[in-house]
Amino acid sequence: MNHQDAAVSTTFGQLPSLLLTSPDGAQASITLYGAHLISWRGADGRERLFCSAKSALDGTKAIRGGVPVIFPQFAERGTGTRHGFARTSIWRVGTQGLEDGWAFAVFALAPGDLSAQHAQAWPHGFELRLRVAIRANELTMRFEVRNTGSEAFPFAAALHTYFLVDDIASVRIDGMETEELAITGKFDRVYDRVAPRQALVDGGVVLTLRQEGFTDAVVWNPGAEDAASLADMADEEYRRFVCIEPALLNGPALQPGQSWTGEYHVS
Numbered sequence: 572m573n574h575q576d577a578a579v580s581t582t583f584g585q586l587p588s589l590l591l592t593s594p595d596g597a598q599a600s601i602t603l604y605g606a607h608l609i610s611w612r613g614a615d616g617r618e619r620l621f622c623s624a625k626s627a628l629d630g631t632k633a634i635r636g637g638v639p640v641i642f643p644q645f646a647e648r649g650t651g652t653r654h655g656f657a658r659t660s661i662w663r664v665g666t667q668g669l670e671d672g673w674a675f676a677v678f679a680l681a682p683g684d685l686s687a688q689h690a691q692a693w694p695h696g697f698e699l700r701l702r703v704a705i706r707a708n709e710l711t712m713r714f715e716v717r718n719t720g721s722e723a724f725p726f727a728a729a730l731h732t733y734f735l736v737d738d739i740a741s742v743r744i745d746g747m748e749t750e751e752l753a754i755t756g757k758f759d760r761v762y763d764r765v766a767p768r769q770a771l772v773d774g775g776v777v778l779t780l781r782q783e784g785f786t787d788a789v790v791w792n793p794g795a796e797d798a799a800s801l802a803d804m805a806d807e808e809y810r811r812f813v814c815i816e817p818a819l820l821n822g823p824a825l826q827p828g829q830s831w832t833g834e835y836h837v838s
């Protein structure tokens with residue numbers, strides 16, 4: 572396989588995207604809209620990410636599934652766009668190819684890529700980079716925020732990962748709380764200062780989750796009640812995913828010329 576085969580331009584729904592394929596057969600699709608990892612199959616062929624059958628895939632609305640990139644605001648913790656503008660902006664594709672058996676691609680976003688409305692609402696000099704890499708049954712995402720302006724800015728960031736599960740009722744999460752965590756109904760909890768390693772147990776399937784730089788985490792499932800009110804989610808789909816989101820929610824302001832990096836490793 573040469574470098575060109577490792578990353579192929581294609582479409583996902585109606586969205587321009589990149590299809591990554593590693594030499595050992597792992598695959599990932601990332602839409603330029605949001606630099607949104609929307610599908611990840613390990614070399615074993617198993618899809619790890621949930622995407623709603625009712626999700627918009629035309630750039631009119633944030634994608635319901637995969638890994639939305641949350642920046643510069645988490646949820647409604649601020650006066651800006653809910654969960655920030657990164658998930659609904661069109662990113663540029665940077666370097667891509669193969670490295671030590673990993674297929675990777677880097678995506679970038681800067682003020683010049685934003686809609687006039689977003690650029691006006693968040694008038695800071697910044698550059699975001701998201702590097703997605705896959706190999707075997709492993710995924711690494713590295714998210715970097717750089718302050719290219721002349722004033723410090725505060726920000727929040729998260730990788731809002733929708734893990735595909737067999738049945739939410741049998742999911743267990745280790746490492747988030749002192750006791751093993753089970754999800755029984757609507758669940759929306761923010762964990763400040765989490766242990767950097769967790770496990771997602773879904774029946775016989777176990778995923779190891781490791782975060783660096785991201786000090787916090789969020790676990791979310793809408794349950795039957797809230798799923799019914801989400802226009803872009805079918806009523807029963809809440810059973811098929813859990814969101815485990817490495818996050819930086821209360822980080823210090825980023826000084827001019829400085830950068831912050833968060834990583835998420837799933838295997």
Ligand SMILES: O=P(O)(O)OC[C@H]1O[C@@H](O)[C@H](O)[C@@H](O)[C@@H]1O
Binds near residue numbers: 633654759789816
């Ligand atoms: O519907 P959105 O904007 O994608 O948000 C989904 C959920 O995202 C989670 O991260 C939040 O903790 C929830 O409160 C929120 O409902």
